[in-house]
Every structure is written in structure tokens, then in C-alpha cells.
Amino acid sequence: MGLETVFKEGFMTTKVDAVVNWARSNSLMPMPMGLSCCAIEMMAFAGPKYDVARFGSEAMRFSPRQADLMIVAGWVTYKMAHAIRRVWDQMADPKWCIAMGVCASSGGPHRCYGVVQGVDNFLPVDVYVPGCPPRPEAVLHALMDIQENIRNNYSLVNDYEFGEPVKSVAAPESSRIVAPYNV
Amino acid sequence: MSRDATKNAETKTEQGRSPEALKFFFTPVDAPRPVDDRNKNPHAKSTTWVPDVVDALRARFGEDVLGVEEYANEHSVTVRKDRIVEVCRFLKEEQGFTYLADLGGADRFTDEDRFEVIYNLVNIYGGKRIRIKVRVDEDDLVVPPITSVYRAANWHEREAIDMFGIRFEGNPDPRRIYMPEDFEYYPLRKEFPLLGIPGSLPLPAQYPEGPLVLDPFPAAHGSKPVKSYQEPAPEDEDASAH
Numbered sequence: 001m002g003l004e005t006v007f008k009e010g011f012m013t014t015k016v017d018a019v020v021n022w023a024r025s026n027s028l029m030p031m032p033m034g035l036s037c038c039a040i041e042m043m044a045f046a047g048p049k050y051d052v053a054r055f056g057s058e059a060m061r062f063s064p065r066q067a068d069l070m071i072v073a074g075w076v077t078y079k080m081a082h083a084i085r086r087v088w089d090q091m092a093d094p095k096w097c098i099a100m101g102v103c104a105s106s107g108g109p110h111r112c113y114g115v116v117q118g119v120d121n122f123l124p125v126d127v128y129v130p131g132c133p134p135r136p137e138a139v140l141h142a143l144m145d146i147q148e149n150i151r152n153n154y155s156l157v158n159d160y161e162f163g164e165p166v167k168s169v170a171a172p173e174s175s176r177i178v179a180p181y182n183v
Numbered sequence: 184m185s186r187d188a189t190k191n192a193e194t195k196t197e198q199g200r201s202p203e204a205l206k207f208f209f210t211p212v213d214a215p216r217p218v219d220d221r222n223k224n225p226h227a228k229s230t231t232w233v234p235d236v237v238d239a240l241r242a243r244f245g246e247d248v249l250g251v252e253e254y255a256n257e258h259s260v261t262v263r264k265d266r267i268v269e270v271c272r273f274l275k276e277e278q279g280f281t282y283l284a285d286l287g288g289a290d291r292f293t294d295e296d297r298f299e300v301i302y303n304l305v306n307i308y309g310g311k312r313i314r315i316k317v318r319v320d321e322d323d324l325v326v327p328p329i330t331s332v333y334r335a336a337n338w339h340e341r342e343a344i345d346m347f348g349i350r351f352e353g354n355p356d357p358r359r360i361y362m363p364e365d366f367e368y369y370p371l372r373k374e375f376p377l378l379g380i381p382g383s384l385p386l387p388a389q390y391p392e393g394p395l396v397l398d399p400f401p402a403a404h405g406s407k408p409v410k411s412y413q414e415p416a417p418e419d420e421d422a423s424a425h
């Protein structure tokens with residue numbers, strides 16, 4: 001009973017899980033990575049009308065050390081992608097990511113050389129919110145999805161047993177790059 | 184749905200009406216309009232019609248004014264490239280065009296005189312606008328900077344340096360402005376592809392302390408950044424019933 005059986009859920013684990021996940025999901029502290037126009041809708045989502053405080057997420061922490069949910073709102077350029085990845089790496093586990101808007105989900109209308117076509121090219125995204133910009137209610141829905149994910153899929157076992165540290169991901173096979181054009 | 188099954192069940196010919204004739208609207212190509220149509224064209228703005236400034240330029244610079252285009256009630260003066268600083272100084276100090284509204288490059292994609300630098304100058308108190316163009320050949324990409332005349336030209340020239348490769352020797356800050364410093368290409372040239380050269384802009388790593396990724400679309404090629412802890416797979420049965 002308890003934590004000694006690694007991936008077997010004992011009675012204590014699941015009960016403690018339920019409580020801890022309830023606490024975590026109801027006090028998500030978003031790190032608003034508000035890069036462009038979607039940031040305005042994120043501010044609306046935090047404002048009084050589409051209040052996110054009723055979900056416990058009013059404490060928007062701009063320091064990654066204090067946040068556990070990163071909301072990437074707006075398009076990401078290749079230059080900014082490195083900064084965002086650094087910020088993501090500095091966030092403590094467990095952490096989740098919302099790609100807000102079409103620009104963060106897939107590049108959106110900016111199909112060009114400077115914009116990363118989707119933040120999932122370098123961040124593990126949990127929820128994608130379509131829209132340009134998405135309504136604040138859509139972002140609230142995404143937040144509720146994350147809450148459901150935490151309650152159902154997260155376990156304290158993760159906090160104690162990380163599994164193998166991630167040293168290599170299946171490297172994209174397109175490290176064969178098409179030869180650059182003759183400029 | 185409010186679609187009426189009886190009304191729309193028959194085609195128009197069956198209903199007795201003829202199908203609408205398709206109309207093709209071609210963009211009409213006008214004959215060039217008479218240039219001074221301020222009295223007839225209500226949209227013509229008087230700020231852009233500056234024949235007196237053009238005459239003053241011609242009088243002062245003579246051979247260096249290579250051409251004047253008058254279109255849509257606007258004047259575009261093409262000037263020889265090495266005289267651009269004197270032209271701008273003349274316009275600023277003697278004609279009162281104290282405001283540089285815009286400076287930009289363009290790629291004409293022709294064999295000779297491939298690039299063009301366009302200067303939009305405004306005389307605020309006189310209410311006049313003029314456009315000065317300078318043609319730059321691909322083999323001789325050097326243009327004198329006008330930062331000594333207009334300080335605002337600094338960043339606009341940096342944009343032309345970054346996007347076209349046009350060199351402004353004498354610009355106090357000749358760095359790239361949008362793309363990273365070690366970027367090897369010039370994005371607004373016509374042969375640069377819209378989505379860029381794959382591998383020219385690296386993406387950050389897929390996991391902490393990993394290598395930079397040169398592929399611009401790793402997600403489309405099946406690579407998925409993972410979290411540093413492993414999430415359990417979502418269970419199929421009702422997970423909340425423990």
C-alpha cells in the first residue's frame with residue numbers, strides 16, 4: 001500500500017493523488033507568454049468579465065520559477081523561440097503548456113520564414129486553442145481541459161519516479177536538410 | 184433548417200427562369216489620365232502634386248535627375264545614386280522637406296539596376312510629399328547613406344541592409360536589424376523562398392540541453408518534444424473512480 005510499488009496504484013497513492021491533483025488543478029499559476037494580439041485576449045481572460053480567478057488562476061506569475069502553466073499567446077519568431085524554450089526549461093515540474101491562438105498552434109496566417117509554424121515544434125503542448133484571437137471563453141475551456149488532465153492523468157508517482165531522464169528524443173529524420181538554394 | 188424542399192428542388196431552368204448570365208469583369212486598363220486632374224478628380228490630394236519642387240530639383244541638379252514619373256497625382260523623381268545625399272540635403276534645407284517618412288528597398292528583379300531605394304519625404308508645414316528613387320545595380324550595391332541629413336534613416340537603411348543586401352557605407356550602425364547576425368541570406372530578394380531556407384534558422388532543442396534543431400518543421404516530421412517527467416498514458420476506464 002502506498003508508494004513502494006512503482007507503477008501500481010495503491011490505495012494511499014490514489015487517495016493522496018486525488019487530493020494533490022485537486023489542489024494543483026485548482027491553483028494553476030499561469031505564466032503568460034503574451035507575445036502579440038492574443039495577449040489582449042489573455043488579459044481579458046484574466047479580467048473581471050471572463051474571470052479566471054474563479055478557477056484559481058488569477059496569480060499570473062511572470063517568473064517561470066513560480067509558475068506551472070505556460071500560455072503561449074501569439075506568434076513565435078525563430079529568434080524568440082530560443083528565449084521561450086529557456087523560460088520553459090526554467091519552469092519546475094510539473095508544468096503544462098497551452099498554445100493559445102492559431103499562431104502558437106500552427107503558425108497561423110504567418111506562413112513565412114520568420115515565424116515558427118507552431119509552438120509544438122519545440123515545446124510539449126498540452127492544449128491547443130484555435131482562434132484569431134480565441135475568445136476568452138475558449139481559453140477558459142482550455143484551462144479547464146488542463147485541469148481535467150491534471151486530475152485524471154497526473155500521479156504523484158511522477159514526482160518520485162521520473163523514469164529515465166530524457167536524453168534523446170527520436171531525432172527528426174529530416175536532419176537531412178534540403179540543400180540551400182544558390183543565393 | 185429553413186431550406187424549402189419544394190422551392191429549391193428544381194433547377195432554375197425547370198422553374199422557368201433562365202440561369203444568370205455569367206458576367207466577366209476585366210480590370211480595365213486606362214489610358215494614362217491627364218496629369219493635373221485636381222479639378223476633376225475629387226480624390227487627388229494637393230499634397231502630392233509638387234511640380235515646383237521637381238522644377239527646382241531639375242534646375243539645381245540638371246543631369247543627375249534621371250527621370251520623373253507622374254502617376255496618380257504623385258511625383259517620383261529618380262536620381263543618380265551618388266548624388267542622393269546632396270539631393271536630400273537640398274530638399275531638407277532649401278525646400279523644407281524636413282520629415283523622412285519612409286526609406287525602403289525594392290527588388291525589381293531586372294537584369295540591370297536590380298534594386299531600388301525609395302525615399303519618401305514630407306514637407307509638413309508646406310503640405311507637400313515627394314518620392315525620390317535611386318536605382319542600384321546588383322554588381323555595385325553601395326549607396327551613400329543619408330543619415331547625416333536625416334537621423335531617422337539609420338534604422339531604415341539597416342532594414343535595407345538586412346533584407347536586400349544593399350550596403351550603405353558610412354551608416355553609423357550597419358548591422359542586421361531583423362534577422363540574426365549570422366544569417367547568410369537576404370530575405371526580401373525575389374529568389375528567397377517564402378518559407379525560408381531550411382536549416383538557416385535553428386530551432387531550440389527538443390529536450391533540455393539538447394542540440395539545436397535545424398529542421399524547420401520537426402513536428403510535421405514526427406518529432407514530439409516530451410516533458411522531462413513521464414506522464415502515465417491516459418487510462419481508458421473512468422480514471423476518477425479509484
